[in-house]
Amino acid sequence: MAQIFHSGFNTLAKLSLVLVVVGPVAIICTASAISRSPHNTKVGAPQDQPIPFSHEHHVNELGIDCRYCHSNVEKSAHATVPPTETCMSCHSQIWTNSPLLEPLRESYRTNTPLKWTQLNKVPEFVYFNHSIHVNRGLNCNICHGPVQQMQLAYKGKAFFMIWCLNCHREPEKYVNDREKLFQLYEKGQKGADKDYGNVTPEERALLNGEEYQRSPEELERGKQLLEKYGVKKKQLADCWICHR
Amino acid sequence: MPPREKLNDSLILGEQSYKTINDKISNIVLNQNKHGIPWFICFVVGFGLLQLLGLAIMWLLYRGIGIWGPNNPVMWGWDIINFVWWIGIGHAGTLISAILLLLKQSWRNSINRFAEAMTLFAVSCAGLYPLLHTGRPYLGYWMFPYPNILGMSPQFRSPLLWDVFAISTYALVSLIFWFVGLVPDLATIRDRSKNPFFRYLFGALAMGWRGATSHWYRYESAYIILAGLSTPLVLSVHSIVSLDFAVSNLPGWHVTIFPPYFVAGAVYAGFAMVLTLAIPVRSWYKLKDFITMRHIDWMAKVMLATGLIVFYGYLCEAFFSWYSGNIFERDMLRFRAFGPYGWAYWSLIFCNGVAIQILWFPKVRQNLVVLFLLSQIVSVGMWLERFVIISVSLTRDFLPSSWGYYTPTMWDIMMFVGTIGQFTFLMFGFIRVLPMVNSFEMKELLYRLKGRGHHGHGHVAHATAGAHGDDSTAGHPAAEGEEN
Numbered sequence: 032m033a034q035i036f037h038s039g040f041n042t043l044a045k046l047s048l049v050l051v052v053v054g055p056v057a058i059i060c061t062a063s064a065i066s067r068s069p070h071n072t073k074v075g076a077p078q079d080q081p082i083p084f085s086h087e088h089h090v091n092e093l094g095i096d097c098r099y100c101h102s103n104v105e106k107s108a109h110a111t112v113p114p115t116e117t118c119m120s121c122h123s124q125i126w127t128n129s130p131l132l133e134p135l136r137e138s139y140r141t142n143t144p145l146k147w148t149q150l151n152k153v154p155e156f157v158y159f160n161h162s163i164h165v166n167r168g169l170n171c172n173i174c175h176g177p178v179q180q181m182q183l184a185y186k187g188k189a190f191f192m193i194w195c196l197n198c199h200r201e202p203e204k205y206v207n208d209r210e211k212l213f214q215l216y217e218k219g220q221k222g223a224d225k226d227y228g229n230v231t232p233e234e235r236a237l238l239n240g241e242e243y244q245r246s247p248e249e250l251e252r253g254k255q256l257l258e259k260y261g262v263k264k265k266q267l268a269d270c271w272i273c274h275r
Numbered sequence: 276m277p278p279r280e281k282l283n284d285s286l287i288l289g290e291q292s293y294k295t296i297n298d299k300i301s302n303i304v305l306n307q308n309k310h311g312i313p314w315f316i317c318f319v320v321g322f323g324l325l326q327l328l329g330l331a332i333m334w335l336l337y338r339g340i341g342i343w344g345p346n347n348p349v350m351w352g353w354d355i356i357n358f359v360w361w362i363g364i365g366h367a368g369t370l371i372s373a374i375l376l377l378l379k380q381s382w383r384n385s386i387n388r389f390a391e392a393m394t395l396f397a398v399s400c401a402g403l404y405p406l407l408h409t410g411r412p413y414l415g416y417w418m419f420p421y422p423n424i425l426g427m428s429p430q431f432r433s434p435l436l437w438d439v440f441a442i443s444t445y446a447l448v449s450l451i452f453w454f455v456g457l458v459p460d461l462a463t464i465r466d467r468s469k470n471p472f473f474r475y476l477f478g479a480l481a482m483g484w485r486g487a488t489s490h491w492y493r494y495e496s497a498y499i500i501l502a503g504l505s506t507p508l509v510l511s512v513h514s515i516v517s518l519d520f521a522v523s524n525l526p527g528w529h530v531t532i533f534p535p536y537f538v539a540g541a542v543y544a545g546f547a548m549v550l551t552l553a554i555p556v557r558s559w560y561k562l563k564d565f566i567t568m569r570h571i572d573w574m575a576k577v578m579l580a581t582g583l584i585v586f587y588g589y590l591c592e593a594f595f596s597w598y599s600g601n602i603f604e605r606d607m608l609r610f611r612a613f614g615p616y617g618w619a620y621w622s623l624i625f626c627n628g629v630a631i632q633i634l635w636f637p638k639v640r641q642n643l644v645v646l647f648l649l650s651q652i653v654s655v656g657m658w659l660e661r662f663v664i665i666s667v668s669l670t671r672d673f674l675p676s677s678w679g680y681y682t683p684t685m686w687d688i689m690m691f692v693g694t695i696g697q698f699t700f701l702m703f704g705f706i707r708v709l710p711m712v713n714s715f716e717m718k719e720l721l722y723r724l725k726g727r728g729h730h731g732h733g734h735v736a737h738a739t740a741g742a743h744g745d746d747s748t749a750g751h752p753a754a755e756g757e758e759n
Contacts, residue, residue, distance in 0.1 A: 035465070035478045044483060059421075067424065193426030 067189070077183035078148045081134045090179040094220050096213060097171060097178075104171075108160040112147055115139050150186045151175065157273050167260050168207035170215060170237050173198075177240035179216055187240060199268045203253030204245055206260065286382055286720060289564040293718045296565075300714040301464050303560055303706070305473070310707055313559045318703040324696020331689040332407065340410050342686045349669040349681035354404045355519075356661040357691050360544070361401035361698075362442065362516055363537075363657060366509060367545025368394030369449060372456070373505035376498075381723070382573055384716040385565040388460075389556075390549050391453040392711070396701040397548070398446045400694040405438065407690075434518040441515040445508050452501045458484050459494065459715045513541040520664065526607040527668035530595065536588030540657055543581035543627075546574050547653035552702065554647045556711070565712050572640045578653065579634040585660075586628040603673060610671045611663060615680060619663050626656025 069075050089095045098104060100113035115138045126132055138145045151174075153159045164174075171178060176187020188194060198205050218230050219238045236243035245253065257264060266272065289295075303309055335342060345352045368390035375383040406412045418439045420428050429436045462484035465477035484490060517537035520528035550571070557566040596604040611620045630652050633639045640646065670679050705711065 035474050041483075063422075189424075191424035191426075193424055196426040 067191075072186070072189040073150070074186050074189050077181075077185045078150060080148055080183070081145050082131060083183060086178050086181045086184055088182075090216055091220055094217065097216065098213065104161045105165050106162055108158075108162065110161045115145060150184060151190065153190060158275050159273070165212065166209060167202075167262065168209045168212055168256065169198075169205060170207060170212055172215075172237045172240060173205060177238060179219055179238070180240075195273070196268055199272065202262055202264060202267060203250055203257055206253050206256045206262070208256070286385070286567060286569060287564060287717065287724065288567055291564065291721055293721065296714055296717050296721065297463060297467070299562070299565070300710050300712045300717070301460075301467055304464055304708060304710055305468055305470075307707070309560070311559070313555070314703060314707065317699055318707075321696050321699030321701075321703060324692055325700045326696075327689050328693025328697055331686055331693050332403075334686065335407060335690075336412070340408060342684060343690075344681060344683040344687050346679065346681065348672060348677045348679050349666065351408065352665065352681050353683045353687040353691060354408045356658065356665055357694065358401050358404035359516055359537075359661045360658050361397045361404075361694065363513060363541035363544040364548045364654075365394040365397035365401070365445075365449075365545065366513060366538070366541035367549050368392070368397075369445075369505050369509045370542055370545065371549070372452060373502040374509060376502045377506060381720055382570055384720050385562075385567075385712050386549060386553060386570060386574075387716075388453075388456065388713045389553065389711050390545075391449065391456070392705045392709075393545075393548060393552065393702065394449050395446070395453060396698050396705075398442065398449065399701070400698050402442065402446070403694060404690075405435075434515065434522045437515045438519060441508075441512045445512045448501065448505050448508060452498075452505055455494070455497055455501060456713065457709065458482060459486070460710045460713065462486065463714060464710060509542075510538055513537045520668075525668045525672055526596075526601075526603040527592075527611070527664065530592060532588055532591050532595075536585060536591075539581045539584035539588065540660060543578060543585055544654060544657040546578040546581065547650040547657070550574055550578070550646060550650040551654065554643050554650075556706065560706075560711075562712060565717060568641060571643070571646065572637075575634050575640040575646060578650075579631055582627060582631040582634075582653065589624065589628065607668065607671065611667050614667060614671060616663060616667050616670075619659050619666070623656055623659040623663055626652050626659060630656070 065071060090097070100117055101110040102113070102117075103109060103111040115135060118135055119139050122132055122135060127136075134145060165171075172187070174188055174190075176185070178184070178187070215230075215234055215237065218234065230238065233243050233245065233249065287296075343352065343354065345354070368387075371383050371390045372387045372394075375387075406415050409415065417423075417425075417427075418429060418436065429439075458481055461477045461481040465474055465481050468474050468477065514534035514537065517533035521530060521533040523529060553566055553574075554571070557563055593608055596608040599605070611617075630649060633645070634649070639649075666681050670681055672678070
């Protein structure tokens with residue numbers, strides 16, 4: 032009887048054995064790499080906005096406080112996307128003819144809000160509250176990246192649950208003095224050459240959106256702050272803290 | 276050992292040679308015209324019911340599991356009942372293929388392939404239920420521990436997680452075991468086929484099997500190792516399923532007897548299903564020479580033995596709930612027998628305790644119609660057993676304020692009927708495309724039967740006149756031995 036398969040199939044057969052082992056591993060690794068990549072998470076990728084608003088210009092160059100626009104960040108769950116009127120408090124006086132700001136003026140004329148593209152979203156089942164985090168001295172940049180350097184706003188962190196938990200399990204690595212929180216941007220503004228000569232290493236890392244490992248003394252200070260704030264670390268990583 | 280020889284003799288009937296065995300078994304696949312009206316009816320009915328399953332699943336995914344019957348306090352109903360029922364049915368396959376192989380029971384040879392296929396298809400039906408009960412089956416992989424962006428690991432203290440591992444291991448090992456056992460037979464079909472498509476298909480599946488001595492040597496080692504791996508699974512899978520209940524504190528569930536009693540029940544239900552399928556199929560496909568009355572008789576005996584163990588389990592449960600002196604346990608017994616689900620309990624006692632007693636009579640074990648019907652009764656009985664365990668305990672727990680009643684909805688029923696359809700569809704699909712009896716093991720058995728020189732025993736003696744098998748068995752000890 033003639034051979035059904037020619038000799039080349041021997042190689043194919045051996046290859047198929049290799050693929051059976053390597054294939055699933057490769058598929059799983061690829062899938063997890065794609066799901067963690069900026070392609071999926073949109074970290075670092077500016078999105079289309081009705082107006083090319085620059086945080087760098089308004090915060091670093093002009094020195095406007097975060098809370099001027101995000102006015103409820105200390106008081107409510109939402110940081111507040113500023114209403115058109117907030118923008119118009121200046122832009123009714125300056126850059127009144129700029130074509131870039133036409134959507135803003137139209138919004139004001141027609142009394143319809145601007146439709147900004149939301150960058151940072153938590154899943155529907157997560158109850159996130161800005162005020163509690165800000166009032167425990169967590170700097171904006173910890174979650175949002177170096178916003179004061181962004182010409183066009185982009186998502187700073189991927190908001191994976193493991194990332195939330197890293198802090199909720201060891202909050203002493205991140206809590207800070209409540210009073211000094213927004214002063215950081217003033218300091219950063221003075222050292223606008225990005226060298227930030229007058230700041231601590233931790234503050235420099237925050238301003239540049241980098242990771243920082245606290246020293247034992249700083250960790251001790253963090254623990255004291257937890258005590259001061261009355262943070263119950265033990266229950267901070269329980270499911271119901273965020274999923275209610 | 277004369278009695279054993281005598282039994283062995285009747286494991287193959289008629290005047291058989293290697294060639295006739297090959298013909299009879301592989302022609303079922305090679306000659307596609309052999310499949311008559313009965314096959315067509317079963318396949319079409321199975322396919323139709325499978326569509327019902329598809330419909331039920333689609334609606335379930337669209338609306339959520341609220342369309343099912345479970346309520347408060349019955350958090351799981353038909354879904355877990357059917358899951359346990361299907362998992363149990365699969366057990367006979369693993370028992371026959373692994374444990375009987377290690378015990379060198381040659382009567383397993385003609386039914387093992389068939390029973391292993393049954394295992395796989397039953398597990399595929401069972402797996403659907405817990406997966407769909409999660410409500411988000413597309414996130415089913417969350418049940419496995421893998422480095423994830425949630426920072427979560429599964430709860431290793433939960434028996435539901437043990438289920439995930441027990442059943443996925445079971446399904447995987449059963450699949451590999453089944454496939455490895457198929458390889459020499461796939462080669463036989465490849466060699467005998469005239470159809471180029473079949474030759475390519477079975478050639479690819481046979482993975483270059485030439486029947487060389489080295490092939491057989493490796494095959495035997497691999498098969499024994501796999502049998503060794505499967506053997507603990509026969510005991511572990513249903514034990515772990517039973518822990519889903521036994522680990523909780525609910526009266527009627529919190530009993531140490533559950534693991535052995537579930538395993539016995541699984542083997543019992545499994546043999547009932549093997550009989551349900553084997554009795555019609557052996558006559559439709561003229562396999563009476565291979566699946567003999569001796570096989571049927573022994574399967575009936577295993578069913579009787581395991582059935583008695585199960586019934587002993589019921590008696591123990593009843594005794595211990597009385598003997599415990601615990602008011603909740605005692606009331607559980609009362610609610611089972613005389614509560615709102617009393618009908619189910621007494622039907623269960625009838626099916627699993629009373630009806631099977633007729634198997635003590637050899638005449639009944641030889642009566643195929645009675646045996647077929649009895650297998651159905653056993654399947655119903657085992658289903659009722661799970662129904663009683665789940666419904667009664669959940670609707671009558673410690674607090675009378677949380678007592679309730681459970682009724683399935685039409686979607687529960689559709690799911691169940693649908694999985695029966697899936698099982699039938701897969702089973703009859705399997706019969707058509709793969710050799711349902713292990714032909715090389717039958718040839719080996721034939722060699723062993725006649726090779727001992729007891730020419731006086733039965734018809735098998737005539738088999739020596741036959742020709743060799745075909746190429747694929749050339750190097751096999753059975754085929755070689757004939758030349759000596």
